[in-house]
Amino acid sequence: MLFIMTMLFYILNFQLSYSINESALMYRTAKKGKLMIDILPDKCDFCGCCVGVCPEDAIELKEAEIKIIDERCTNCAKCVYSCPIEVIKFNKEGVLFDRHVIM
Amino acid sequence: MKNEYDVIVVGAGPAGSIAARFAAQEGVSVLMLEKDRDVGYPVRCAEAINKAGVEMFIKPDYKWITADVTKFSFTAPNGKEVVLEFDSVQGYVLERRIFDYELAKTAAAAGAEIITRAYVNGLIMEGGKVSGVTMEYRGEKKEIRAKIVIGADGTESRVGRWAGLQTHIDFRDMESCFQVTASNISVDPNTLYFHFGSQVSPGGYFWIFPKGKDTANIGLGINGAECKKRSSLSYLNENLEKLFPNASILTQVAGGVPCSVTLKKISGEGIMLVGDAARQVNPLSGGGIASGMIGGSIAGRLAGEAVKKNNLSHIFDYDKEWHKERGKTHEIFNRLKEGIYDFKDEDFNKIMGKMLDLPPEKRTMKRLFMIALANKPGLLIDVAKVFLV
Numbered sequence A: 001m002l003f004i005m006t007m008l009f010y011i012l013n014f015q016l017s018y019s020i021n022e023s024a025l026m027y028r029t030a031k032k033g034k035l036m037i038d039i040l041p042d043k044c045d046f047c048g049c050c051v052g053v054c055p056e057d058a059i060e061l062k063e064a065e066i067k068i069i070d071e072r073c074t075n076c077a078k079c080v081y082s083c084p085i086e087v088i089k090f091n092k093e094g095v096l097f098d099r100h101v102i103m
Numbered sequence B: 001m002k003n004e005y006d007v008i009v010v011g012a013g014p015a016g017s018i019a020a021r022f023a024a025q026e027g028v029s030v031l032m033l034e035k036d037r038d039v040g041y042p043v044r045c046a047e048a049i050n051k052a053g054v055e056m057f058i059k060p061d062y063k064w065i066t067a068d069v070t071k072f073s074f075t076a077p078n079g080k081e082v083v084l085e086f087d088s089v090q091g092y093v094l095e096r097r098i099f100d101y102e103l104a105k106t107a108a109a110a111g112a113e114i115i116t117r118a119y120v121n122g123l124i125m126e127g128g129k130v131s132g133v134t135m136e137y138r139g140e141k142k143e144i145r146a147k148i149v150i151g152a153d154g155t156e157s158r159v160g161r162w163a164g165l166q167t168h169i170d171f172r173d174m175e176s177c178f179q180v181t182a183s184n185i186s187v188d189p190n191t192l193y194f195h196f197g198s199q200v201s202p203g204g205y206f207w208i209f210p211k212g213k214d215t216a217n218i219g220l221g222i223n224g225a226e227c228k229k230r231s232s233l234s235y236l237n238e239n240l241e242k243l244f245p246n247a248s249i250l251t252q253v254a255g256g257v258p259c260s261v262t263l264k265k266i267s268g269e270g271i272m273l274v275g276d277a278a279r280q281v282n283p284l285s286g287g288g289i290a291s292g293m294i295g296g297s298i299a300g301r302l303a304g305e306a307v308k309k310n311n312l313s314h315i316f317d318y319d320k321e322w323h324k325e326r327g328k329t330h331e332i333f334n335r336l337k338e339g340i341y342d343f344k345d346e347d348f349n350k351i352m353g354k355m356l357d358l359p360p361e362k363r364t365m366k367r368l369f370m371i372a373l374a375n376k377p378g379l380l381i382d383v384a385k386v387f388l389v
């Protein structure tokens, strides 16, 4: 019971902390269906871990610019799991979640 | 910059610079393109390298060496420490922002042209063969043709994929890293420190590599399966707080080390991959500077020879040569790595305990592996192979 409450607390907490209002996010489409992953470019270190594990070549990385190539992304989430600094998030209807919350 | 070269190298890390140098030494025209503003910066590396790895390619110079390594320290989860000491210098901790620069200069001296801020965004393909690159250079799109393109574009490599090679690695084999360079700490300037355990760095290790007695690269790598649960950054923050609460942070970087066997195919029609891009990192240690330079030297030479002989299929020998030179050993290292990934904290504690029971003169690297893998006889044969060759 305590465990469930803790989980709930976490989920709510993360919802609050990462909730963003850019409705544009909601309409991005992946290879199939909605794009469920988002990179926070302002917090990114541009290290390339995510690009190295992406099976679809769906991430573009320049010197200090990064973006998902939406139409290639299959939402496999490997980039989310490998990011050393947790700046790749799950995006559900414009609300961003940390990896361990969704798992 | 011309519109056409014999060989184009994408990425000016150690592997790229050595590839460019060795190709240029064959007397062919070479262009090396780097997306970042500076060669050698940012440094996503703990900068340790073995002595022979350096000497093969450049004369050691204290302009870019910050520490001579004579000791290795291993700390178990219970805090027990084993130190292995050597009579002579085994390796160095580099200053890679200078080292990479100097390597690039050796490529330039051999005749290679180098350009930074040149972001390669695609390949020119003709009849299934790679025939050049497309790039953005100072806001302009450009096409440059080449007989052979060498992808030296690091852990984030995309060049190989564009040529149709399978290059992404399993996320569990990607060591997700975070590192700071910290000052106002106290370390032995000749010791590489490694810490193991589920609390400090699960599925990897936590390192302290000295750059003088009051400064060090302090970082860790954890494998993807662990990073899925908790980020590298959060582990590092915790370790720093515990061990070096007063550290001043001079640099922070994230990074990824591909710790796997080399890609199945590292050459194709008009394309070769070197260094991290080819997954040529030693998968056991995560060290990729020396092995990347070895890969680069083979690829560069073969590319140069292929152009000179006017026989481009000569580059297909690369896969075989690499496998003989390092690839085979990396397969063994990868099996050892997988054995070690399975270790629980008690296993590490037991191993270090057993090492400490030995008289100091018997504490060797080989013995450490032997003890570590005593209950995995198959892997012991692998250890023997590695230390015998």
Ligand SMILES: Cc1cc2nc3c(=O)[nH]c(=O)nc-3n(C[C@H](O)[C@H](O)[C@H](O)COP(=O)(O)OP(=O)(O)OC[C@H]3O[C@@H](n4cnc5c(N)ncnc54)[C@H](O)[C@@H]3O)c2cc1C
Pocket: B010, B011, B012, B013, B014, B015, B016, B033, B034, B035, B036, B040, B044, B045, B046, B047, B048, B049, B118, B119, B120, B121, B152, B153, B154, B155, B156, B157, B177, B178, B179, B219, B254, B255, B256, B257, B274, B275, B276, B277, B281, B286, B287, B288, B289, B290, B292
């Ligand atoms: C945290 C960390 C610690 C490490 N510690 C060690 C260590 O102690 N010892 C060791 O031996 N190894 C270590 N490694 C591994 C080592 O850093 C790499 O193996 C090594 O840098 C690989 O060299 P490279 O030339 O293949 O690639 P890199 O050094 O990564 O160079 C690739 C270059 O290509 C450029 N590039 C990428 N894409 C493009 C493009 N599209 N267009 C143009 N240019 C592009 C990049 O900007 C980069 O400069 C560490 C790695 C990390 C992340």
